[in-house]
Amino acid sequence: MRRYLPVAAAVALLLLLAVLQPWLRFVLTIALSTGLAVLGIAMLLRAGQVSFGHALYVAAGAYAVAFARPHLGEGLLLLLLATLVGTLLGLLVGLFVARYRDIFFGMLNLAFSMVAWSLLEKLYGLTRGTDGIRVARPMLLGFALEGAAWEWALLLAALAAALLAGALVARYLASPAGSALGAIKTRETRLEFAGVSARRVLLQAYVVSAGLAGLGGAFVALATLHVTPLLAYWTHSGELVFVAILGGTGNVLGPFLGAVVFELVRVHAAASFPDAWQMILGLVLLAIILTAARGLVGLLDDLAARLGRRG
Amino acid sequence: MSGPLLEARGLTLAFGGVRAADGIDLEVAHGEILAIIGPNGAGKTTFINMVSGYLRPRAGSIRFEGREITGLPPRRIVRLGIARSFQIPQLFAEHRVIENVALHLAARDGFWAPFRPLLSPARRAEALAILDDLELARLAEARADTLDEGARKLVDIAMALALRPRLLLMDEPTSGVAAAEKHAIMARLVAALRRTSVTAVFVEHDMEVVARHADRVAVWSQGRILAEGPPEAVLADPSVRREVIGVEGTAC
Numbered sequence: 023m024r025r026y027l028p029v030a031a032a033v034a035l036l037l038l039l040a041v042l043q044p045w046l047r048f049v050l051t052i053a054l055s056t057g058l059a060v061l062g063i064a065m066l067l068r069a070g071q072v073s074f075g076h077a078l079y080v081a082a083g084a085y086a087v088a089f090a091r092p093h094l095g096e097g098l099l100l101l102l103l104a105t106l107v108g109t110l111l112g113l114l115v116g117l118f119v120a121r122y123r124d125i126f127f128g129m130l131n132l133a134f135s136m137v138a139w140s141l142l143e144k145l146y147g148l149t150r151g152t153d154g155i156r157v158a159r160p161m162l163l164g165f166a167l168e169g170a171a172w173e174w175a176l177l178l179a180a181l182a183a184a185l186l187a188g189a190l191v192a193r194y195l196a197s198p199a200g201s202a203l204g205a206i207k208t209r210e211t212r213l214e215f216a217g218v219s220a221r222r223v224l225l226q227a228y229v230v231s232a233g234l235a236g237l238g239g240a241f242v243a244l245a246t247l248h249v250t251p252l253l254a255y256w257t258h259s260g261e262l263v264f265v266a267i268l269g270g271t272g273n274v275l276g277p278f279l280g281a282v283v284f285e286l287v288r289v290h291a292a293a294s295f296p297d298a299w300q301m302i303l304g305l306v307l308l309a310i311i312l313t314a315a316r317g318l319v320g321l322l323d324d325l326a327a328r329l330g331r332r333g
Numbered sequence: 334m335s336g337p338l339l340e341a342r343g344l345t346l347a348f349g350g351v352r353a354a355d356g357i358d359l360e361v362a363h364g365e366i367l368a369i370i371g372p373n374g375a376g377k378t379t380f381i382n383m384v385s386g387y388l389r390p391r392a393g394s395i396r397f398e399g400r401e402i403t404g405l406p407p408r409r410i411v412r413l414g415i416a417r418s419f420q421i422p423q424l425f426a427e428h429r430v431i432e433n434v435a436l437h438l439a440a441r442d443g444f445w446a447p448f449r450p451l452l453s454p455a456r457r458a459e460a461l462a463i464l465d466d467l468e469l470a471r472l473a474e475a476r477a478d479t480l481d482e483g484a485r486k487l488v489d490i491a492m493a494l495a496l497r498p499r500l501l502l503m504d505e506p507t508s509g510v511a512a513a514e515k516h517a518i519m520a521r522l523v524a525a526l527r528r529t530s531v532t533a534v535f536v537e538h539d540m541e542v543v544a545r546h547a548d549r550v551a552v553w554s555q556g557r558i559l560a561e562g563p564p565e566a567v568l569a570d571p572s573v574r575r576e577v578i579g580v581e582g583t584a585c
Contacts, residue, residue, distance in 0.1 A: 193448045198439035201432060201451045205425040212423040216440040217411035
């Protein structure tokens with residue numbers, strides 16, 4: 023099973039990092055949750071559409087957890103609920119934005135996310151504004167966990183979610199409707215002359231992407247135990263697109279690879295150069311775009327191809 | 334089934350001052366292969382565009398299998414059984430050739446099954462068979478944007494065929510195809526159409542292709558039908574020769 027080799031290697035590396043550097047468990051959990059949202063962004067990028075507003079769905083998932091936590095003690099149910107909230111919100115917004123393409127698609131997504139951000143800020147009575155909402159640590163599978171056990175459990179749950187989502191999205195992308203996303207990018211009208219609604223193709227992917235972002239947001243809420251309106255802010259949306267390009271959209275490993283590298287660069291750069299870490303991230307992206315337009319997975323593919331020729 | 338497969342009555346459409354359709358009446362019988370000829374700007378492509386739903390005629394009606402389809406959007410018309418190919422090939426440039434065809438096979442059924450692969454063994458075999466009909470099987474794994482103009486043209490037709498239409502509209506199917514291959518390709522295409530009893534209407538500039546492969550010819554001129562009938566009679570008509578063949582310079 024050659025094609026599962028990169029995934030197995032990535033999982034092993036991730037677990038090794040988490041064992042060797044205990045403080046990375048939190049960072050890696052955040053990275054996997056970012057990866058879930060970016061996986062959805064990557065689907066839309068296949069259709070040539072860039073959403074600058076997907077932080078909306080991350081925030082929706084995170085706030086769903088924060089609002090439901092007082093009534094719901096089980097973490098897995100919170101994760102499911104957040105996915106559902108992201109999906110439904112994605113359907114609602116998607117019915118509107120899936121009609122638009124390119125810059126209009128990108129800007130409308132941005133607009134929706136900024137409306138959500140300002141609502142989260144202004145409706146103090148409901149959301150506690152910029153203070154955000156603290157989330158009490160829930161149980162996982164009925165176990166009340168603390169400290170390292172909780173960190174491990176959450177990391178493994180995020181890893182399981184990432185593997186499941188990656189596998190399902192990979193199969194979806196190989197299906198006719200998933201494959202047609204690329205057709206929206208190159209010759210959308212021909213889809214209509216095949217009797218297929220291009221809008222429906224995009225909407226379907228959009229709803230899935232929103233659900234994935236909602237799930238990612240739930241993991242953020244559970245890892246940080248605190249949600250703020252900043253989750254919906256446009257810089258967060260931009261960050262998701264940044265990671266998608268960094269990782270590459272060629273296959274479903276890219277978003278997670280990109281997210282892990284992004285978070286590791288961020289924490290190390292922020293620790294070593296507190297004033298310049300954003301510049302360092304910018305330079306990393308610049309280097310990737312200039313040297314490997316297909317992102318980190320593209321780089322790995324080329325490397326594997328070269329090794330394969332030699333061996 | 335009685336009555337014509339396609340029936341156009343009094344189609345009218347103008348672009349600014351140009352009458353692209355000025356009272357087009359045309360019937361297409363089940364199983365026939367009809368060629369449309371005429372000088373550039375006569376409205377041949379406009380007719381294809383109206384029947385396939387890309388353009389809406391200002392007046393007149395189009396009936397397919399007795400059913401009114403005038404003004405329906407392309408997606409609805411395709412579902413009723415009319416497929417088309419394009420003068421300028423419209424391919425999914427970043428997909429492989431076989432995927433281009435398979436997407437059209439899937440468009441008929443199973444398109445929304447989220448976890449069944451586009452290239453399932455059955456669909457792959459069916460796509461290859463269609464490509465083989467047009468001698469394209471060797472290009473199946475090539476990316477569409479790497480093909481030359483002639484191959485792109487034929488893949489475009491293969492995509493339309495994959496929709497298994499009852500009526501196939503083709504806009505200059507052999508333009509861009511190397512002259513030496515034209516007749517062989519056309520013969521295979523026509524054989525495939527007859528075998529699957531697909532009716533076809535095609536716009537063509539090459540009079541030899543028309544004479545050899547069409548059952549009937551309709552001559553367009555300034556948005557009207559100047560003449561129609563069997564190729565040998567129509568192509569011998571002096572007014573047709575003056576209007577079309579004189580301009581085209583490709584006498585048969």
